[in-house]
Amino acid sequence: MSAQETDSATPPERNLSITTGGSPTTGTAGQTDRPPRPVRDGVSLGLAVGVSGLAFGAAAVSSGLSVWQACALSLLAFTGASQFALAGVVAAGGSLLAGTGGAILLGSRNCLYGLRLSAVLQPRGPRKAAIALGVIDETTAVTLAQPDPASARVAFTATFWCLYVTWNLATLGGALGAGQLASPQAFGLDVVAPAAFLALIWPRLKTGRAERLVALAGAAVALASTSVLPVGVPVILAASAALAGALAAPAAQSSPGSPAGKPSGADST
Amino acid sequence: MSATWIAVLVTAAGCYAFKLAGLTVPQRILANQRVLRFAELVPVALLAALAAVQIAANGQAFDLDPARLAGFGAAIVALALRAPFLVVIIVAAATAAALRAVGIA
Numbered sequence: 106m107s108a109q110e111t112d113s114a115t116p117p118e119r120n121l122s123i124t125t126g127g128s129p130t131t132g133t134a135g136q137t138d139r140p141p142r143p144v145r146d147g148v149s150l151g152l153a154v155g156v157s158g159l160a161f162g163a164a165a166v167s168s169g170l171s172v173w174q175a176c177a178l179s180l181l182a183f184t185g186a187s188q189f190a191l192a193g194v195v196a197a198g199g200s201l202l203a204g205t206g207g208a209i210l211l212g213s214r215n216c217l218y219g220l221r222l223s224a225v226l227q228p229r230g231p232r233k234a235a236i237a238l239g240v241i242d243e244t245t246a247v248t249l250a251q252p253d254p255a256s257a258r259v260a261f262t263a264t265f266w267c268l269y270v271t272w273n274l275a276t277l278g279g280a281l282g283a284g285q286l287a288s289p290q291a292f293g294l295d296v297v298a299p300a301a302f303l304a305l306i307w308p309r310l311k312t313g314r315a316e317r318l319v320a321l322a323g324a325a326v327a328l329a330s331t332s333v334l335p336v337g338v339p340v341i342l343a344a345s346a347a348l349a350g351a352l353a354a355p356a357a358q359s360s361p362g363s364p365a366g367k368p369s370g371a372d373s374t
Numbered sequence: 375m376s377a378t379w380i381a382v383l384v385t386a387a388g389c390y391a392f393k394l395a396g397l398t399v400p401q402r403i404l405a406n407q408r409v410l411r412f413a414e415l416v417p418v419a420l421l422a423a424l425a426a427v428q429i430a431a432n433g434q435a436f437d438l439d440p441a442r443l444a445g446f447g448a449a450i451v452a453l454a455l456r457a458p459f460l461v462v463i464i465v466a467a468a469t470a471a472a473l474r475a476v477g478i479a
Contacts, residue, residue: 153458153459153460154459156460157459157460157463160460160463169378170378170382171378174378174379174382177382177383177386178382178385178386181383181386181387181390182382182385182386182389182390183389184389184393186417186420186421187385187389188385189424190420190424191381191382191385193424193427193428195378195381197427197428197431197432197433198433199433201377201378201380201381202381204381204385205381205384205385205388207420207424208385208388208389209384209385209388209389209392210416210420211416211417211420211421212385212388212389212392212393213392213413213416214413214414214416214417215389215392215393215396216392216393216395216396216399216413217396217410217413217414218393218396219392219393219394219395219396219397219398220396220397220399220401220403221396222396222397223396223397223398223401224401226397228397233394233397233398234394236397237390237393237394237396237397238390238393240393240396240397241393290470290474291471291474291475292467292471293441293445293466293467293468293469293470293471293472293474294467295428295439295442295470296429296442296445296446296449296466296467296469296470297463297466297467298424298428299424299425299428299429299442299446299449299466300425300445300446300449300462300463300466300467301459301462301463302421302422302424302425302428303421303422303425303446303449303450303453303462304449304453304459304462304463305417305421306417306418306421306422307453309417309418310418315415316415316418319415319418319419319422320418320419320421320422321422322419323418323419323420323422323423323426324422324423324425324426325426326423327423327424327426327427328426328427328430328431331427331431331434331436332434332435332436333434334434335434336433336434339423339427340420340423340424340427341420342423343419343420343422343423344416344419344420345419346415346419346423347412347415347416347418347419347420348412350411350412350415350419351408351409351411351412351414351415352408354411355407355408355410355411
């Protein structure tokens with residue numbers, strides 16, 4: 106992407122912590138707060154979050170997915186919340202159509218991250234197809250936290266590879282381990298997914314009242330419709346809470362402290 | 375191919391398509407503040423809904439299992455104490471497991 110195109114996107118990009126001025130020399134923009142450490146940032150977050158693939162593998166298999174289905178989700182979908190969501194619907198014996206819809210809807214936030222990352226990574230051709238797989242909460246958080254574009258590219262690559270390998274190995278381990286358990290409930294594995302969901306949105310709940318209201322409304326909508334709609338559909342219906350929230354108050358331009366589209370989890374690391 | 379496999383592969387394809395679309399569509403989409411806000415709020419609403427349903431329901435029936443509720447409560451406490459992601463998960467599962475082991479729930 107050219108500097109001109111970046112310039113055209115400047116207003117909404119103001120929340121990016123990356124310099125988006127479009128200058129080809131932004132790599133030399135000296136940030137004094139701290140030196141860039143893209144590899145360290147990426148590897149440490151990648152390892153820490155990747156290990157929680159154990160929780161996904163275990164939850165998936167105790168939900169009734171096979172070991173290979175759990176692994177396929179981690180290899181190909183590679184976005185934790187969607188993976189947990191599909192497993193949850195399978196566990197409840199719900200409509201697979203609704204489960205798939207909910208999982209993909211959850212994955213829609215990665216589209217926003219892709220928009221933001223493309224300004225920094227400027228992916229082209231076949232590389233773009235590979236980079237796309239890595240567009241998730243964690244890679245976005247680490248990449249956009251770097252002070253210059255060069256560090257950002259290194260950070261993306263380090264976070265993606267470290268997290269991808271760890272997440273997939275951990276998924277396999279968790280799936281094989283849970284398969285050996287006679288009763289997953291005895292190990293509390295039925296609490297793993299809900300706890301993971303809460304942990305994912307926790308930083309967002311702390312930053313804004315609107316976020317808390319939307320979360321409460323989403324939960325209320327889903328619970329209120331649980332007994333009358335097929336399993337999985339109430340969760341999709343909860344998106345109406347997000348729609349209401351967005352219509353009530355579009356992205357607040359006056360709150361640079363809570364960057365728009367900031368990946369959940371970014372504050373907790 | 376089983377229905378579950380189809381669901382797995384369609385989920386993977388759909389999630390990938392959203393990622394690729396984000397890298398591909400024009401940057402000016404971000405200029406629409408309502409689109410931006412909706413995209414920000416979708417995961418908050420959906421993940422809250424998922425957590426609520428999985429904690430309080432079993433299929434279409436409400437099912438308030440004490441051990442599961444306690445485990446979720448422990449997760450909230452751990453989050454409030456700023457525990458890292460994996461610790462939160464382990465605390466939640468261990469709390470539910472411990473209560474079940476001693477026969478409280």
